[in-house]
Amino acid sequence: MPPNYINLLSQLIARHDFHPNNFPEASHLQPTATADLCEFLGEEVIYQTIATAITPKLYKIPQDLPPSIISALHRQGIQQLYSHQIKTLKAVRQGKDVILSTATASGKSLSAYLPILEGILQHQFTALSIYGLKALTADQSQKLADLLQLIPEPARPRLALLTGDTPPKTREQLLAANPSIISATPELIHYALKGVHWSQPWQHFLSRLRYIVLDEAHTFNGVYGANMASLIRRLKLAVDERGGCSQKLQFLILSATVGNPVKLAKLLSGRSRKRNINKPERLVWINSSGAAVPERQLIVTKPTHDANSDVARIIMFLLQQGKSGICFGNGRQAIKNLWATFKQEAVTQTNSGIESQVAIFYGSLTSERRM
Structure with missing residues (x-):
């Protein structure tokens, strides 16, 4: 399985809506209901686990x-x-x-x-x-x-x-x-x-x-x-x-x-x-952190012939569920190829316009774009 595919799953599925400075009670660590990504991926899933939340010190x-x-x-x-x-x-x-x-x-x-x-x-x-x-x-x-x-x-x-x-x-x-x-x-x-x-x-x-x-x-x-x-x-x-x-x-x-x-x-x-x-x-x-850690889910899937299509499909699913995240690529061209595949996936699913919720980033962008 390509490393960037695993990175996508481990990063996008992790929840990021916990502010690091606002944890007066452990009850704030309870995650909200999420769509079942494992069900969406079906038989492609070969491993999944959930790491429990950690309360802050x-x-x-x-x-x-x-x-x-x-x-x-x-x-x-x-x-x-x-x-x-x-x-x-x-x-x-x-x-x-x-x-x-x-x-x-x-x-x-x-x-x-x-x-x-x-x-x-x-x-x-x-x-x-x-x-x-x-x-x-x-x-x-x-x-x-x-x-x-x-x-x-x-x-x-x-x-x-x-x-x-x-x-x-x-x-x-x-x-x-x-x-x-x-x-x-x-x-x-x-x-x-x-x-x-x-x-x-x-x-x-x-x-x-x-x-x-x-x-x-x-x-x-x-x-x-x-x-x-x-x-x-x-x-x-x-x-x-x-x-x-x-x-x-x-x-x-x-x-x-x-x-x-x-x-x-x-x-x-x-x-x-x-x-x-x-x-x-x-x-x-x-190396001992006192920060809160939200509940996180890690999913590993079977490798396929076209990782970009699979990743684009997962990004589309998460966006439709109102989620946000980061997808890492191995280089500028890899990011551009994934972006092109995602836009095509949006057309295929008759969901044009959703690509406005995705921004690509790489080093050769102008300083204004990078900011």
Whole structure:
């Protein structure tokens, strides 16, 4: 069976209508009635299972956080934090590096940015967030920007989004505003480091750099991962040359699917040498999630001669049931082929117009489409 076919079933059938911040009672985890997809697929089904819901582990927001952060969280409807968010906050306060490998949609980004915002507000530190994909950079930056907007001026930290889509003149304007947080792709950082010696804004930013966030760390593997580790080494040198201290840098490394989190975190951060038994471990691994998990259904079907037709049929069925989800393909052409098959399926079922509920996404789309 093609891997993207299994991904479709595991992703589309999972329910996504549970807000991660609103679980005061376990009763909120009860799923609503769903159409019987197994009955629809019939004899094509060779395996199916249902994973039960998991209730969240929630704690009060620490009152020693800066009041402006507490107020911003409340205004976003966040009254409590998950257990892994509390653990991350404590670890960063102790000067530790963190590898956070909890599940998708468990609030990893908020886990990282709470202690970062605290450090920025209390000590005027800066933070660099590195994302392997431009779309991910834009998505996560928007979430952070939404939180920052709730912190009153003039204390509000400035955020700069820098990718290959950002025009050079706009980059200069963003840097001139002395941002406290820069979200960027590795390629942009590689380019920027070549000109640090004549860029006053970059020098000022690096001199106060304390936090480096590496999101979706599992993408930094193989040759790409080796290049990323080299980029981090160059970044450390630049920090030291501009009056900062690379030894005090703290890495917050996030991934939901990495198979060897501790090893990868140490290799990327450059702290993979044997630990000194006289010093406590610098890296903290947090893999126990306190987030709620809704009931999920996994269905595996028999492979057929035309996976695209089968997938298009399943997407059509789920849309007709009012469901939403994500279908992963293995490349741009695979996505285009599936899209064409789905449109033909809509015509066959005399359901033209339903294709407006489906959007395709791939890297070569314009930045406006990707946003």
